[in-house]
Structures are given as C-alpha cells and as structure tokens.
Amino acid sequence: MTKKVVISFPDGEASRPLIYELIKKYDIMVSIIKADIDGGRRGKLVLELDSDSDHIAQAIDFMQKSGVDVSPLEKKISFDDSKCVSCGACTSACPSGALSIGAPDWKLRFQPDKCVVCKLCITACPLKLFKIEFAD
Ligand code: SF4
Ligand code: SF4
Structure with missing residues (x-):
C-alpha cells in the first residue's frame, strides 16, 4: 500500500x-x-x-x-472540467504530470492519482477552475 x-x-x-x-x-x-x-x-x-x-x-x-x-495528506485538488477550454496553461505549471493535453482529442486530462497538491494549477488557470478540498 x-x-x-x-x-x-x-x-x-x-x-x-x-x-x-x-x-x-x-x-x-x-x-x-x-x-x-x-x-x-x-x-x-x-x-x-x-x-x-x-x-x-x-x-x-x-x-x-x-x-x-x-x-x-488530507487535501486534494478538484477541477471543474465543464468550463475548461483546454488552453494548456495549467499543464505547463503542473510538475507531476497530473495535467496533460494530447492526441487524439487535445482536451485537458486530469489524473488525480498523480497530483501532489502543489496548488500551482490554481493560479495558472485563467478561468480559476481548480480549487483545493479536503479529501474523503
Ligand atoms: S496541484 Fe500541482 S500536481 Fe496537482 S494538478 Fe495542480 S499543478 Fe498538478
Ligand atoms: S488552464 Fe484552465 S482552462 Fe486552461 S486547460 Fe487548464 S483547466 Fe482548462
């Protein structure tokens, strides 16, 4: 584990x-x-x-x-994907590879298991779609 x-x-x-x-x-x-x-x-x-x-x-x-x-580690990042325009700004800021954009659809992909809760995406996203929450 x-x-x-x-x-x-x-x-x-x-x-x-x-x-x-x-x-x-x-x-x-x-x-x-x-x-x-x-x-x-x-x-x-x-x-x-x-x-x-x-x-x-x-x-x-x-x-x-x-x-x-x-x-x-009791915090996690949540993400409102309904408003994402896949501009990629958050992927440049993310150090862990939790955020990525690629073929075939070039849409943002968020993999929470890779997130290290550094919070850099919160400030990187121009639409403010990330927020920090307490984990379950
Ligand atoms: S908190 Fe850090 S590691 Fe997690 S998605 Fe945002 S930028 Fe990536
Ligand atoms: S910075 Fe915001 S709008 Fe741009 S891809 Fe990331 S979550 Fe989507």
Missing part, C-alpha cells in the same frame, strides 16, 4: 536522517513529494510511503515517538 503523509520537524531536528531510518528500519520505499526545510533546522516534508500496512504503521509510530509530527 502507499500512504502520503506530511512530516513536520521540531526546531533543530530537520537535519536528522529520517529517510534513512525509515528505509533501513522499516523496509519502506520513500518518495519525497515536497520539501520545505528552513536551513536544516525545521520544516516540512510531504512523503509517499510504500510498504505493507504494518511497516507503515510502525514507521509512523516511530516518527511520532521521536518528536516528529505526522499527519495524513
């Missing part, structure tokens, strides 16, 4: 080798989706954890017990 989580480091803890510990101790494949670290002191990471559910639960427990705040 995969699980996306937001990791918040307390002050002075952001340089610790957390990713190494998750891989080594809990056999988890870790993808860094976003990183916002302030000079190695504090910050946030958005991670995708890929392993079986027991290992993921143990890893989250380990992080929480060691003072790192872990919360599920």
Whole structure:
C-alpha cells in the first residue's frame, strides 16, 4: 500500500536522517513529494510511503515517538472540467504530470492519482477552475 503523509520537524531536528531510518528500519520505499526545510533546522516534508500496512504503521509510530509530527495528506485538488477550454496553461505549471493535453482529442486530462497538491494549477488557470478540498 502507499500512504502520503506530511512530516513536520521540531526546531533543530530537520537535519536528522529520517529517510534513512525509515528505509533501513522499516523496509519502506520513500518518495519525497515536497520539501520545505528552513536551513536544516525545521520544516516540512510531504512523503509517499510504500510498504505493507504494518511497516507503515510502525514507521509512523516511530516518527511520532521521536518528536516528529505526522499527519495524513488530507487535501486534494478538484477541477471543474465543464468550463475548461483546454488552453494548456495549467499543464505547463503542473510538475507531476497530473495535467496533460494530447492526441487524439487535445482536451485537458486530469489524473488525480498523480497530483501532489502543489496548488500551482490554481493560479495558472485563467478561468480559476481548480480549487483545493479536503479529501474523503
Ligand atoms: S496541484 Fe500541482 S500536481 Fe496537482 S494538478 Fe495542480 S499543478 Fe498538478
Ligand atoms: S488552464 Fe484552465 S482552462 Fe486552461 S486547460 Fe487548464 S483547466 Fe482548462
């Protein structure tokens, strides 16, 4: 299974080798989706954890017990496709490939499973068709 989580480091803890510990101790494949670290002191990471559910639960427990705040990535992007004119402005802004335009119809295609909730499409769309929502 995969699980996306937001990791918040307390002050002075952001340089610790957390990713190494998750891989080594809990056999988890870790993808860094976003990183916002302030000079190695504090910050946030958005991670995708890929392993079986027991290992993921143990890893989250380990992080929480060691003072790192872990919360599920609970936001998602929604999109009003009825008004889209397929201008492509959002596809240029999207870093993950969740938005694309191509043959045969050259209409915008949105793949929510690829979205990393960076929110760049919200400002990129001239018609303001994207909005952020809490996930189910
Ligand atoms: S939020 Fe970011 S990743 Fe998701 S569709 Fe918009 S630009 Fe792409
Ligand atoms: S920028 Fe807006 S109108 Fe243009 S393709 Fe993207 S969603 Fe559609």
